Amino acid sequence: MNAACRLCAAPLTRTFVDLGMSPPCESYLRPDQLDEPESFYALHVRICERCLLVQLPALVAAEEIFTADYAYFSSYSDSWVAHAGRFVDDMAARLGLGAASFVVEAASNDGYLLQHAVARGIRVLGVEPCGGVADAARARGVPTESVFLGERTGTDIAERHGPADLVVANNVLAHVPDLLDFVRGLRALVADGGTVSLEFPHLLRLIEGRQYDTIYHEHYSYFTLRTAAAALATADLGVVDVEELSTHGGSLRVLARPGEHRPSEMVEKVLADERTAGLHTVEGHAGFAREVFAVKAGLLEFLLTAAREGRSVAGYGAPGKGNTLLNTAGCGRTCCRSPWTATRTSTGCTCPARTSRSTRPSGSPRCGPTTS
Ligand SMILES: [Zn+2]
Secondary structure: OOOEOOOOOOEOOEEEEEEEEEOOOOOEEOHHHOOOOOOOEEEEEEEOOOOOOEEOOOOOOHHHHOOOOOOOOHHHOHHHHHHHHHHHHHHHHHHOOOOOOEEEEEOOOOOOOHHHHHHOOOEEEEEOOOHHHHHHHHHOOOOEEOOOOOHHHHHHHHHHHOOEEEEEEEOOHHHOOOHHHHHHHHHHHEEEEEEEEEEEEEHHHHHHOOOHHHOOOOOOEEEOHHHHHHHHHOOOEEEEEEEEEOHHHOEEEEEEEEOOOOOOHHHHHHHHHHHHOOOOOOHHHOOHHHHHHHHHHHHHHHHHHHHHOOOOOOOOOOOHHHHHHHHHOOOOOOOOOOOOOOOEEEOOOOOEEOOOOOOOOOOOOOOOOOOO
16 A cells, blocks of 8 residues: 555555454453454554664544543553552652643543642543543543644644643644644644643554554554653654653653753663663564564464363453454454353454453353464
8 A cells, every 4th residue: 555654645555464354452342242343454564664663554433433432441440540650659749730721731631640630630531532431521620621642733723721831742743643733732732831641552562562462543653752852842842861661562751842842861761761772763673574473373383282281261451452462463354253242352362351350251251372
């Protein structure tokens, strides 16, 4: 296909890794949908030879993924809510946030993060396009507008509510198909002396850890600090600091401000690490596909052995990355036969998804790869 880079508009002709075809991962099927056809989309990740942004073309529109039925509620994860609480504590101390401050979060989900700012008496606003999770945020006292953030909506919000001292866009940058419009939205929201915070999985750690299961259609872009800084610079946002986090297999928390700034020593250190790993050249990204094949072959060996021995294989958490892992390994539609009825099922591999409090019924599910 003839796709253009979402950062610099150069043609995308070079493959980073091709994971074949896969269905959208956060869509779960009802029992009555199991015999119906499903849509599969290519998971073919490209790298831009000009700006080095690693990216999936937006084959699945954001409006198709982030719907009113969007199934991911951040507050279901206790550890993630605690992570958000520590973030708010850190930012309040670092930026001196208090009763006179205004904090806006893009993709604020169900208010998992902003609730901690509300508890500190800080004025907040969530921006969350998915109706169901936005309703959950309002129910816990987090005012929320249901729109996608872009230049137009960011400008509109700033005009009505005033510019924000802190704009939080943690774990959203990777999910944005129109990257340039989104960073212009961040700039429109933030005060001239304010701060933007972004968290995203670090491509360096994804490659090091062979974490190819974090590649799915909701993740349009895979950033190094270098490419994230280049994206922010298009909207006059300069990186001032960065922190390495253990979340999502190794993430970066980037702080940026309007205008140009002298970056911290940590920014220089992370950029140097990326350079050493070869990630500041297009050739340095080569070889990942071979590593992925080795992991996939090992997983298939394990599953085939388990299937031959009559063992059951269960996953915990039914995350989107499980979908990539199983579909890439060729666990097709016949791999799991669920004895359960009142449940939802992952797309593609049709593994039944159950709550962690569920008791195990008689006749356990079996997972194994199919050869068809
Ligand atoms: Zn590019």
